[in-house]
Amino acid sequence: MPTAPPQPLLHSFAAPRDCLRASQEFVMSDQPESPSSSLPQNFVQLVAGLEFQPLKAAEDEARAKRLYRLRHSAAHLMAEAVLQVFPDAKVATGPAIENGFYYDFDLPRPLTPEDLEDIEKRMKKAAKRANRFEITEIPIADARRRFEATNQTYKVEVIDKIAETQKPATVTLYRQGAFCDLCAGPHVHNTVRLKHFKLLRSSGAYWRGDATRPMLQRIYGTAWENQEDLDAYLNFLEEAKKRNHKRLGEQLDLFHFHQEAPGAAFWTPRGFIVFQSLLTYWRELNVKRGYKEIFNPMLYKKDLYIKSGHYTHYKEDMFIIHQEETEYCLKPMNCPDTFLFYTSKRRSFRELPLRIAEGGILHRNELAGALNGLFRVRQFMQDDAHIFVTPEQVESEIFAVLDIVREVYGLFGLTYGFTLSTRPEKFMGEADVWVQAESDLKAALDKGGLAYAIDEGGGAFYGPKIDIKIDDCLGRKWQCATIQLDFQQPLNFDMKYTASDNTPQRPIVIHRAVFGSIERFIGVLLEHTGGALPTWMSPVQAIIVPISDKVLDYAFLLCKQATDMGIRAEVDDRNEKMGYKIREAEMKKTPFMLVVGEKEAADGTVSLRTYRDGQQPTTPAAEVLATIVQRIQTREFDVTITPLRTFDVEDESAAAEADEY
RNA sequence: GCCUACGUAGCUCAGUCGGUAGAGCACUUCCUUGGUAAGGAAGAGGUCACCGGUUCAAAUCCGGUCGUAGGCUCCA
Numbered sequence: 063m064p065t066a067p068p069q070p071l072l073h074s075f076a077a078p079r080d081c082l083r084a085s086q087e088f089v090m091s092d093q094p095e096s097p098s099s100s101l102p103q104n105f106v107q108l109v110a111g112l113e114f115q116p117l118k119a120a121e122d123e124a125r126a127k128r129l130y131r132l133r134h135s136a137a138h139l140m141a142e143a144v145l146q147v148f149p150d151a152k153v154a155t156g157p158a159i160e161n162g163f164y165y166d167f168d169l170p171r172p173l174t175p176e177d178l179e180d181i182e183k184r185m186k187k188a189a190k191r192a193n194r195f196e197i198t199e200i201p202i203a204d205a206r207r208r209f210e211a212t213n214q215t216y217k218v219e220v221i222d223k224i225a226e227t228q229k230p231a232t233v234t235l236y237r238q239g240a241f242c243d244l245c246a247g248p249h250v251h252n253t254v255r256l257k258h259f260k261l262l263r264s265s266g267a268y269w270r271g272d273a274t275r276p277m278l279q280r281i282y283g284t285a286w287e288n289q290e291d292l293d294a295y296l297n298f299l300e301e302a303k304k305r306n307h308k309r310l311g312e313q314l315d316l317f318h319f320h321q322e323a324p325g326a327a328f329w330t331p332r333g334f335i336v337f338q339s340l341l342t343y344w345r346e347l348n349v350k351r352g353y354k355e356i357f358n359p360m361l362y363k364k365d366l367y368i369k370s371g372h373y374t375h376y377k378e379d380m381f382i383i384h385q386e387e388t389e390y391c392l393k394p395m396n397c398p399d400t401f402l403f404y405t406s407k408r409r410s411f412r413e414l415p416l417r418i419a420e421g422g423i424l425h426r427n428e429l430a431g432a433l434n435g436l437f438r439v440r441q442f443m444q445d446d447a448h449i450f451v452t453p454e455q456v457e458s459e460i461f462a463v464l465d466i467v468r469e470v471y472g473l474f475g476l477t478y479g480f481t482l483s484t485r486p487e488k489f490m491g492e493a494d495v496w497v498q499a500e501s502d503l504k505a506a507l508d509k510g511g512l513a514y515a516i517d518e519g520g521g522a523f524y525g526p527k528i529d530i531k532i533d534d535c536l537g538r539k540w541q542c543a544t545i546q547l548d549f550q551q552p553l554n555f556d557m558k559y560t561a562s563d564n565t566p567q568r569p570i571v572i573h574r575a576v577f578g579s580i581e582r583f584i585g586v587l588l589e590h591t592g593g594a595l596p597t598w599m600s601p602v603q604a605i606i607v608p609i610s611d612k613v614l615d616y617a618f619l620l621c622k623q624a625t626d627m628g629i630r631a632e633v634d635d636r637n638e639k640m641g642y643k644i645r646e647a648e649m650k651k652t653p654f655m656l657v658v659g660e661k662e663a664a665d666g667t668v669s670l671r672t673y674r675d676g677q678q679p680t681t682p683a684a685e686v687l688a689t690i691v692q693r694i695q696t697r698e699f700d701v702t703i704t705p706l707r708t709f710d711v712e713d714e715s716a717a718a719e720a721d722e723y
Numbered sequence: 724g725c726c727u728a729c730g731u732a733g734c735u736c737a738g739u740c741g742g743u744a745g746a747g748c749a750c751u752u753c754c755u756u757g758g759u760a761a762g763g764a765a766g767a768g769g770u771c772a773c774c775g776g777u778u779c780a781a782a783u784c785c786g787g788u789c790g791u792a793g794g795c796u797c798c799a
Contacts, residue, residue: 263728264793265794266795268726268796273795277726282793282794320790321791428797429725429797610756610758640759648759657759671759677759
């Protein structure tokens with residue numbers, strides 16, 4: 063049967079207006095309106111050649127610099143206190159970080175929570191002594207000799223690295239009270255400025271982040287300019303804890319973990335509805351955007367992964383099963399088996415772009431210590447797809463995928479950023495092919511007017527990628543969506559299509575996932591919404607609360623009507639008072655609560671209560687049901703997001719300085 | 724995998740100096756028939772993560788294993 067020429071799907075769904083709006087936003091943030099446009103002619107000269115920036119940005123930057131200084135100074139103060147307790151401690155590095163500071167130490171024994179209290183008390187005392195921070199500049203060789211003589215071997219190593227990379231003649235030492243440190247500064251003038259800080263926790267940290275180097279003890283602390291900010295930050299940490307998706311998963315009865323299957327979620331009936339609602343949406347999108355879904359096996363002989371390169375480049379992360387003489391692997395990615403689908407028959411250029419989706423269940427052998435609720439699991443489902451394209455189709459397909467990302471994240475009101483990840487150290491293929499792939503991705507991003515960061519060496523071993531990171535309520539970033547360009551696997555799998563001139567050609571593969579891991583995305587969404595999911599995702603969309611069992615018949619009738627209309631509705635027919643039932647429905651964050659008593663039963667109404675807005679006027683039942691159906695069908699994001707105050711004061715220069723000492 | 728902490732009822736957590744285990748919620752039964760976030764009573768429920776050691780005696784002290792949390796590292 064001849065294949066119908068593929069529809070040029072791009073024009074049917076591309077949302078030029080949305081693209082334009084997004085690109086304008088990005089452009090606007092980068093290029094503020096020219097100040098000369100509204101100035102009198104004779105003032106144009108005044109501002110010629112000057113760069114202006116919004117006051118707020120300038121103030122934020124000044125504050126960020128002050129906080130950086132404060133926190134870095136607090137780190138020195140902490141080192142002073144630690145040395146009081148452990149005079150033989152070796153100090154490593156102690157930078158200011160986002161929201162606080164840390165310092166790494168090599169100590170004779172592990173720190174206890176009591177130690178932290180003790181150290182914090184000593185810090186407060188030391189701060190009150192009002193010691194000045196003082197600076198001296200000495201030849202680098204002299205500094206090295208001094209630190210070597212005091213057996214501060216980590217500092218010696220830092221100095222050696224500075225000598226090698228920056229080759230300065232001198233370095234600076236800062237001293238306050240009973241502590242002196244190699245440090246580029248700057249610092250506050252006096253320890254009396256350090257008042258509003260708190261030590262948060264201690265943990266292990268490899269020297270230089272290298273697992274082959276010694277494990278040091280790191281103490282984290284936070285420091286602020288005033289008590290109000292400190293309290294607000296500590297409160298933020300408390301609130302963030304309440305929003306933790308593991309806690310919400312328990313409270314809302316969505317999923318569990320069991321030690322018999324570490325790193326794999328067990329979805330409850332309620333939770334699986336949430337999971338399925340995302341999958342249903344994903345499948346609708348696939349149809350709308352011209353994707354076909356396939357369903358492949360989960361277990362493969364290792365030969366597949368030898369061919370794809372995973373066996374060489376990814377074996378550490380794979381679960382491998384030895385069955386008699388044969389070695390099998392649980393699939394860690396969907397790509398290799400999707401490629402088997404592609405090569406299962408001869409392909410024509412008329413089929414391209416061929417968009418193949420697969421929501422495969424993947425297993426990755428993550429390190430035990432890396433597991434973290436739904437955020438880092440060993441088993442997960444990916445809303446994966448592979449697009450097989452001709453070279454001419456690359457840019458428009460990438461652009462179309464970026465448009466899907468915009469649509470999907472827009473649906474959840476999520477903010478996100480792009481990162482272009484380039485060739486890693488371990489890579490397959492030819493370097494110039496990589497250069498081509500990277501420039502194609504750049505072109506698509508630039509064309510969309512999208513701002514992006516570059517992660518040098520962060521690409522997959524088979525190709526460069528655009529990663530999209532979602533911001534969560536804690537200001538953390540989570541990689542969900544990814545778009546990867548692959549020139550390599552078509553070679554490994556000898557993929558071909560017959561071109562219009564009847565010659566065999568090599569397709570290019572675009573890998574893409576938007577949710578990334580369905581599990582992780584649900585985790586992010588739970589924290590983002592505080593567990594109050596939009597109606598279309600809610601396990602129970604409407605709970606009917608009969609006031610007494612005299613109106614049970616009406617309640618069940620309503621429930622049937624609602625169910626017939628496609629609403630997930632339940633009657634709470636337990637022998638409890640309505641206040642109790644409402645409390646339970648509220649705690650489960652049920653979007654619609656339909657309270658019915660004898661009055662409502664008599665005139666076919668419901669007393670409406672919503673999770674978002676509380677008690678509403680009594681309304682005809684049909685009207686309420688119609689509203690709910692509409693919310694579900696349009697997938698309205700009917701949730702009020704109350705973002706936690708973020709304390710994110712990014713300062714690139716501060717971050718760069720923090721790198722070293 | 725490494726560092727630190729933790730693991731007591733379905734959930735959240737008490738449990739002192741080593742002396743055979745407790746609360747609230749949830750669950751079951753009964754009473755109660757109610758108007759927008761917890762009505763009352765009774766009952767049932769635990770090999771104190773698991774394995775070993777010390778001890779007359781271990782939830783408690785020691786060792787190991789597994790799991791969890793926060794980091795380090797890695798990554799969707």
